[in-house]
Amino acid sequence: MVDFKYHIVSIVAIFLALAMGILIGSTIVSNDVMVAQQQKIIDRLEEQFADLREHESTLMAEDVKKSKMITNYENFAQSILVPVVAGQLEGRNVAVVVSGGQAIPSGIINTLTLAGANVGSQAMVMENINMKNSKLRARLIDYFALESNTTSDILRQKVAESLALMVTSQADPALSAFFDENKLVKITYTNDNPIDTVILIGGSDTLVQSFPEGFDSTLIKKLLEDGIQVIGTEGSQVKLSYMKYYQKFSISTIDNIDMSVGQISLVLALNDQPGNYGIKTNATVFMPVLPQEFTRRT
16 A cells, blocks of 8 residues: 555656646747657556556455454454353463563453463563663673673573563562562562463564564573473564564464454463464464364254
């Protein structure tokens, strides 16, 4: 759509330039041949302009149709979500970690609860993870007793390793307070059940808070080493996708976790249907197979 608008603006500019040329040409030299040639060019441009407008109208109509179709699919997914996910994660103890500056997608905690999971902790990685504040870097270096020339990348990795301990309730409570005070990570605990699963919600809309290789990858590696199941997710509209970074660790991924169908995929992927699900290029299949009771004939 943007390209067509650009072409239309370009054609309008050409119209104006030619009109000025005709005016000047007619004023300086009364050249009927030149005027006729310019008129032919204008006629051709008018035809192209009309074609572009028609094409743009067609694309707009298709966009409306696709948006309506997506809305219908979302409504359908919402209607089957409760019976499909109910009890699928009974007894699982889950932590939710959000990196990249995104909000926790609407409905995901409710979906996990409906599935029977216990959400033991929720952590939000905050903007100071970019390590642009020199005083913050100095405080971290002092806190972890590191060399004075420790890089921002190494500091992010230390925070990620510490976060892995925090979400699994293995860290000193003072660490959580320190991270919260310095606007690095905010974490809340609902219960003290031992965590067995971490849902990582990545993806970002800005480079300021996008560190999938240094931060998220370190977090995933540490959690996997500790025997914690990790599933990587992100919203369908994020500008900077993390899927290719998450998939390097051979974990399941969901690239449309903000949609009901993505949340169904999340629950089923955690319940013995691992895979890379969603609507983007790194997904291998749209969603897992629905439980047999929803597909067999009566």
